[in-house]
Amino acid sequence: xxxxxxxxxxxxxxxxxxxxxxxxxxxxxxxxxxxxxxxxxxxxxxxxxxxxxxxxxxxxxxxxxxxxxxxxxxxxxxxxxxxxxxxxxxxxxxxxxxxxxxxxxxxxxxxxxxxxxxxxxxxxxxxxxxxxxxxxxxxxxxxxxxxxxxxxxxxxxxxxxxxxxxxxxxxxxxxxxxxxxxxxxxxxxxxxxxxxxxxxxxxxxxxxxxxxxxxxxxxxxxxxxxxxxxxxxxxxxxxxxxxxxxxxxxxxxxxxxxxxxxxxxxxxxxxxxxxxxxxxxxxxxxxxxxxxxxxxxxxxxxxxxxxxxxxxxxxxxxxxxxxxxxxxxxxxxxxxxxxxxxxxxxxxxxxxxxxxxxx
Amino acid sequence: xxxxxxxxxxxxxxxxxxxxxxxxxxxxxxxxxxxxxxxxxxxxxxxxxxxxxxxxxxxxxxxxxxxxxxxxxxxxxxxxxxxxxxxxxxxxxxxxxxxxxxxxxxxxxxxxxxxxxxxxxxxxxxxxxxxxxxxxxxxxxxxxxxxxxxxxxxxxxxxxxxxxxxxxxxxxxxxxxxxxxxxxxxxxxxxxxxxxxxxxxxxxxxxxxxxxxxxxxxxxxxxxxxxxxxxxxxxxxxxxxxxxxxxxxxxxxxxxxxxxxxxxxxxxxxxxxxxxxxxxxxxxxxxxxxxxxxxxxxxxxxxxxxxxxxxxxxxxxxxxxxxxxxxxxxxxxxxxxxxxxxxxxxxxxxxxxxxxxxx
Numbered sequence: 001x002x003x004x005x006x007x008x009x010x011x012x013x014x015x016x017x018x019x020x021x022x023x024x025x026x027x028x029x030x031x032x033x034x035x036x037x038x039x040x041x042x043x044x045x046x047x048x049x050x051x052x053x054x055x056x057x058x059x060x061x062x063x064x065x066x067x068x069x070x071x072x073x074x075x076x077x078x079x080x081x082x083x084x085x086x087x088x089x090x091x092x093x094x095x096x097x098x099x100x101x102x103x104x105x106x107x108x109x110x111x112x113x114x115x116x117x118x119x120x121x122x123x124x125x126x127x128x129x130x131x132x133x134x135x136x137x138x139x140x141x142x143x144x145x146x147x148x149x150x151x152x153x154x155x156x157x158x159x160x161x162x163x164x165x166x167x168x169x170x171x172x173x174x175x176x177x178x179x180x181x182x183x184x185x186x187x188x189x190x191x192x193x194x195x196x197x198x199x200x201x202x203x204x205x206x207x208x209x210x211x212x213x214x215x216x217x218x219x220x221x222x223x224x225x226x227x228x229x230x231x232x233x234x235x236x237x238x239x240x241x242x243x244x245x246x247x248x249x250x251x252x253x254x255x256x257x258x259x260x261x262x263x264x265x266x267x268x269x270x271x272x273x274x275x276x277x278x279x280x281x282x283x284x285x286x287x288x289x290x291x292x293x294x295x296x297x298x299x300x301x302x303x304x305x306x307x308x309x310x311x312x313x314x315x316x317x318x319x320x321x322x323x324x325x326x327x328x329x330x331x332x333x334x335x336x337x338x339x340x341x342x343x344x345x346x347x348x349x350x351x352x353x354x355x356x357x358x359x
Numbered sequence: 360x361x362x363x364x365x366x367x368x369x370x371x372x373x374x375x376x377x378x379x380x381x382x383x384x385x386x387x388x389x390x391x392x393x394x395x396x397x398x399x400x401x402x403x404x405x406x407x408x409x410x411x412x413x414x415x416x417x418x419x420x421x422x423x424x425x426x427x428x429x430x431x432x433x434x435x436x437x438x439x440x441x442x443x444x445x446x447x448x449x450x451x452x453x454x455x456x457x458x459x460x461x462x463x464x465x466x467x468x469x470x471x472x473x474x475x476x477x478x479x480x481x482x483x484x485x486x487x488x489x490x491x492x493x494x495x496x497x498x499x500x501x502x503x504x505x506x507x508x509x510x511x512x513x514x515x516x517x518x519x520x521x522x523x524x525x526x527x528x529x530x531x532x533x534x535x536x537x538x539x540x541x542x543x544x545x546x547x548x549x550x551x552x553x554x555x556x557x558x559x560x561x562x563x564x565x566x567x568x569x570x571x572x573x574x575x576x577x578x579x580x581x582x583x584x585x586x587x588x589x590x591x592x593x594x595x596x597x598x599x600x601x602x603x604x605x606x607x608x609x610x611x612x613x614x615x616x617x618x619x620x621x622x623x624x625x626x627x628x629x630x631x632x633x634x635x636x637x638x639x640x641x642x643x644x645x646x647x648x649x650x651x652x653x654x655x656x657x658x659x660x661x662x663x664x665x666x667x668x669x670x671x672x673x674x675x676x677x678x679x680x681x682x683x684x685x686x687x688x689x690x691x692x693x694x695x696x697x698x699x700x701x702x703x704x705x706x707x708x709x710x711x712x713x714x715x716x717x718x
Contacts, residue, residue, distance in 0.1 A: 057481075071430070071457055072481040078460035079488040098430055101437035101461030122416075122431040129438040 001337060004091040005029050005051070006042045006081055006099070009073050012060040013047040018181070018207060019062075020262055021115040024159050024329075025094050031162075031330035040088065042077055054080060071098075078102045090337045097123075100130050109340050111136060111154060117259055119145035127151045136336060139281030142259040155336050158285065159260050160329030165237075166269040168317045169245025175201040176305070177247035177272070179240075179263050182220055183212045187277070190253035190298055192223045194275075197302035200228075202251070205243055207234040245270035249292070249308045252276035253301060261285060264292075268320040271313035275301055291319045360696060363450040364388050364410070365401045365440055365458070368432050371419040372406040377540070377566060378421075379621055380474040383518050383688075384453050390521075390689035399447065401436055413439060430457075437461045449696045456482075459489050468699050470495060470513060476618055478504040486510045495695060498640030501618040514695050517644065518619050519688030524596075525628040527676045528604025534560040535664070536606035536631070538599075538622050541579055542571040546636070549612035549657055551582045553634075556661035559587075561610070564602050566593040604629035608651070608667045611635035612660060620644060623651075627679035630672035634660055650678045 005028065011019030014026035025041075026049070032039045033050040041047065045055030046063075056077040061067050078099055081091060091110040093099050103110050113136045127135075127149050134154045137143045143153060176198075178191045188204060195202035208216045224231050235243055244250065250267035252258075257280035264274050264285050274292030276282045286292040290311070293304045322328075364387065370378030373385035384400075385408070391398045392409040400406065404414030405422075415436040420426050437458055440450060450469040452458050462469050472495045486494075486508050493513045496502045502512060535557075537550045547563060554561035567575045583590050594602055603609065609626035611617075616639035623633050623644050633651030635641045645651040652667055654660045681687075 067481045068479050069455075069481055071455075072479070072485045075456050075459055076485045076488050079463070079485075082460060082463060096428075096430075097434050099460070100434055101441060101458070102463070104438070104441060104461070120427050120431070122426045122428055122435075126431045126435045126438075129435050 001334070002038045002040075002087060002089045003032055003337065004040045004042060004081065004084070004088040005032075006077065006091060006093045006095060007047075008095060009044050009057055009077065010060060010062050010070070011044075012063075013041060013043040013049065016046070016060065017062065020260075021094055023262065024115070027159075027161055027326040028330055028333060031160075031326045032334070034327075035330060035334065037334075040084070042081060054084070056080060074098055082106070090340055092333070092337075097126055097130075100133055103133070104130070109337075110134070111336060111340055113138065113157070114142065115259065117257065118142055119257065124149045134340060136333075138260040139284050141257060141281045141284060144257075154339060155332065157329060157332040157336065158324065159262055159265065160324050160326040161262070161265055161269060163269075163321060163325045163327065166266055167241040167245060168269070168271045168313075169241070170271065170313055172248040172272065172309075172313070173246040175203050175247055176275075177244055177250050177267070178202060178204045178206065179235075179244065179250065179266075180206055181212065182206045182208045182216050184215055184219075185254065185256035187253035187255050189219050189223060190255070190301075191251040192220075192229055194251060194253060194298050194301040194305070196226070196228055197298065198305040200248065200305060202229050203243070203247070204229065204231045205233070205235040205239075206231075240266060241270060244272050247272050249273050249275045249305065251301075252282065253298065254279055254282070256280065258282065265320060265324040268292075268316050268324065271317040273308055273311045273313070273316050275304055275308055277301075285324075287319060291316045360693070361397045361399075361446060361448045362391055362696065363399045363401060363440065363443070363447040364391075365436065365450060365452045365454060366403075366406075367454060368403050368416055368436065369419060369421050369429070370403075371422075372400060372402040372408065375405070375419065376421065379619075380453055382621065383474070386518075386520055386685040387689055387692060390519075390685045391693070393686075394689055394693065396693075399443070401440060413443070415439060433457055441465070449699055451692070451696075456485055456489075459492055462492070463489070468696075469493075470695060470699055472497065472516070473501065474618070476616065477501055478616065483508045493699060495692075497619040498643050500616060500640045500643060503616075513698060514691065516688060516691040516695065517683065518621055518624065519683050519685040520621070520624055520628060522628075522680060522684045522686065525625055526600040526604055527628070527630045527672075528600070529630065529672055531607040531631065531668075531672070532605035534562050534606055535634075536603055536609050536626070537561060537563045537565065538594075538603065538609065538625075539565055540571065541565045541567045541575050543574055543578075544613065544615035546612035546614050548578050548582060549614070549660075550610040551579075551588055553610060553612060553657050553660045553664070555585070555587055556657065557664040559607065559664060561588050562602070562606070563588065563590045564592070564594040564598075565590075599625060600629060603631050606631050608632050608634045608664065610660075611641065612657065613638055613641070615639065617641065624679060624683040627651075627675050627683065630676040632667055632670045632672070632675050634663060634667055636660075644683075646678060650675045 007013045007025040011022040013022045015022040039051035041049045041051040042054045044060040045058040057073045085108045093112045111134045131150045134152045137156045176195050244267050260281050274286045278294040288294045295301045366372045366384040370381040372381045374381040398410035400408045400410040401413045403419040404417040416432045444467045452471045470493045490509045493511045496515045603626050633645045637653040647653045652663045
């Protein structure tokens with residue numbers, strides 16, 4: 001299949017810095033290539049891919065202080081996508097909604113994965129105005145705020161990561177892990193209280209964005225002075241296996257409806273169970289009693305830590321391999337693309353005749 | 360003619376707060392209605408107009424703290440414009456470039472007025488990708504950074520304000536005026552030094568945006584302590600006639616290529632000449648020796664103030680009436696619309712048969 005992936009330009013694909021969407025687009029793109037598809041990736045020029053790269057800007061916008069109007073390169077990207085539209089069987093957008101007016105009524109098969117939270121009040125009226133545009137959610141929970149909006153959901157496709165990206169670790173080394181951004185919604189302060197109540201050391205590997213600096217200084221930093229908590233700053237991809245694999249559990253006491261939460265499946269890839277508040281996507285990703293424990297409060301979380309070491313780390317890894325690899329994600333998306341093309345007789349007719357392909 | 364005006368949603372049309380683009384869209388829309396055209400205004404629901412209002416959001420985004428994603432209501436607006444496109448002879452966008460991919464190849468006559476500065480490096484590649492899209496600049500100077508970009512400029516249309524918006528004042532009251540935002544590019548510190556060097560009192564009517572607060576505190580506020588400078592804060596439309604009309608001259612020692620500068624024609628409407636640095640649009644708007652004096656430095660500016668009282672305030676007002684009324688602006692735009700329709704045989708053919716109209 002001839003597939004275009006259209007990524008945000010804020011970060012490279014894969015991202016140099018934080019960028020969940022760009023990471024997922026990268027994993028998906030490379031797996032589609034591995035499956036034998038002809039893939040074109042619209043992204044910043046500092047992206048690295050086995051697909052054909054359509055470089056819209058030389059550098060990712062977050063690293064390019066010269067760009068003041070981030071819409072401008074995205075509008076340019078839409079122009080490039082429209083120019084090449086006839087060359088693709090399907091165009092897969094990861095831009096939220098900016099492309100919807102451009103694609104309206106063009107007779108070009110496209111689908112949009114929504115990567116962010118959908119509880120902003122401005123989104124309902126917007127999506128209601130595009131009732132025919134096909135969307136994919138990254139969890140069932142993500143859709144809930146839009147349940148009354150007439151729109152076309154093709155599927156939920158949970159994220160996946162490459163099977164061998166992170167190493168399985170059969171043994172933990174006796175600490176709890178917190179990984180991600182330091183921000184109120186991620187609950188680092190709750191994680192510290194939970195770990196202390198359970199009497200287990202906590203290691204925090206997290207970045208602090210400028211927007212969250214005041215919260216970090218006022219709330220989190222004073223808590224770091226006490227015993228049993230180690231703040232090790234931001235870590236890179238290469239350090240994740242050791243950090244997550246050594247943990248008895250990943251703590252996710254989130255205070256928001258997480259649309260997916262890649263860190264949960266990263267922990268599972270290492271065999272590390274997840275102790276999380278059952279909010280947002282969490283109950284879809286974590287199987288209570290198998291790959292982690294779902295709790296509702298700090299007290300419950302601290303008590304549950306007594307049981308979490310009893311979970312079978314090999315079973316956690318097996319669940320990851322069964323449900324959250326990039327290969328599974330890519331196959332799910334190929335199924336979405338096929339449904340899209342079957343539903344669109346114009347598109348089906350104009351497709352190129354079949355030739356010998358791996359997939 | 361059936362005309363759609365598509366305004367930004369940041370501010371109402373006309374704006375409650377600062378919003379040069381929305382003010383101009385309002386003046387243009389009302390004059391087009393007065394000229395007998397059928398006008399539809401796409402804008403926020405708190406806009407006030409004699410045209411048909413297509414309210415895209417209830418309130419202007421700058422006043423609605425609930426909207427986190429300002430692209431979302433603009434995308435919804437584009438959907439509404441496309442839905443109604445067949446009802447218009449021409450669609451006039453004031454959105455920079457967000458609409459360009461949506462309008463590409465639709466066979467719908469449209470034109471875009473660019474209201475902002477065009478020296479951002481991301482704009483050249485973007486506009487080069489839409490070589491057929493017709494644009495209007497608000498000054499010749501505004502276009503200069505894009506002189507090497509292949510794009511379609513239909514015209515320059517200088518802004519205008521309603522003829523009777525501000526009162527002509529045959530006599531000044533012996534002070535200099537600074538009106539606008541307090542920001543480094545507007546040069547309030549230079550204005551203070553110029554006024555002091557000339558020994559003439561200066562009155563500053565200006566708002567301070569959060570982004571400019573540090574500059575105000577560090578640079579401007581300490582200068583206010585000396586003699587001869589009065590800072591009166593932000594003033595409303597109702598106070599402008601008295602403030603500008605009482606001034607011997609408006610000071611515009613700008614440190615950027617101002618794309619237009621509405622305040623210059625507001626001063627001229629009051630009969631008040633403009634003393635300005637000859638940057639950006641200024642030499643197109645101010646006729647040196649008639650409606651003001653063009654200078655290149657603070658020293659030159661202070662010296663020129665000795666001559667400015669000799670300019671004929673009635674001649675300044677007459678120049679305003681000849682060149683910068685909203686009526687003249689609207690007539691210029693109607694000429695642009697007609698050229699657009701003549702150039703587009705499809706559009707010309709699908710236009711409704713002529714009926715009896717005022718214009």
